[in-house]
Amino acid sequence: MGNLLAGLHLEYVEPILCGMMIFFLVRSKTARQFLFLFALLCVRLSCSLICLPLLYFCGRGIEKHLAYQTYFYVYWTSYALEAILSLLVIYSIFRLAMAPLKGLQTLGMLVFRWVAAISVAVAIGVAVTPHLSGIKFMVAMVTQLQQTSSILTLCLLLFVCFAIRPMGLSYQSRIFGVSLGLGIMATVSLVNAAWLTHSPNMYSTISLINGLAVGLTLLMWSAYFAFPEPKRRIIVLPTTSPFLRWNQISMALGDDPGYVAVGGIPPELFAPAELEVMRRASAKMTPALESPAAMHSLSA
């Protein structure tokens, strides 16, 4: 199977597909909207452009150990950057998907930020063990971060897929397309992680599965961005919809409260005009409170 992969030379296809996807993203004028996806694709493209010559010239002009070491560090640095960018892509997709429901968007993003912060803390915590140091520590940390990112991606995909109607999206929407692609890559990444302990060689069956999954995802994304996106539907929710209720509740939760000074206020805090207004108001109120006759006449 390793020979089959080597024969297919799938690795040379990736930069072409990445470049094509970047082209469609720019052409559709959505690069700003999907900024983190754009950055992720640029990192992938750069990594391929550095690694492919190393693979090609390994043993032909570059000594194989030096080539492997360089390849190893470029690959893992790119992997670390992608792990961080993946989290940001999920965050931006969630924000775009929830744009019509502002209350839920705010609440969801708050929860997401906490989950992401905890994920990073857990990734560092898992990597900090006595027998891990240097590059092994980095690999362990990035691995954990990528796995958490993959799980978060799958959660996002589930959410987008099953709550697509209340968000006014359809299966032709780019938000869904990007989520589905990320979900495919996340699943393959998790399967990879489980498989990798059994494959000590760089060219194995999982590499072939990897290549096919990435190719399929990049082609799918290209198709989504090459064709115009259908407009977002008008969102009509029943008055009993839990989405509507939770959105209203979430909007109220985010309100900035007003403040009332109840004591300990020095007079210097007030402007002379304010003091004068208060003096006049109290002068008006004092006789009214002091004379009960006046009160009776008022009530009469």
Add this chain to the structure above:
Amino acid sequence: MKLIVRAFVAVLVLTGAAATTQTSSASTQNKVVAARTSMLPIPSCAPDDPNACGMSQGR
């Protein structure tokens, strides 16, 4: 269409969940258990591997 898409998504999520359980047991053995989803071959050996992880055999 809706059912097919939902079924596909459910399969993806279940596969991911099943793989996660296997990864947890693999990571306790202190091995490299990560792979960037990419068409590039995965450098799963240490940087100072004497065989250069079979890099020159791929061509």
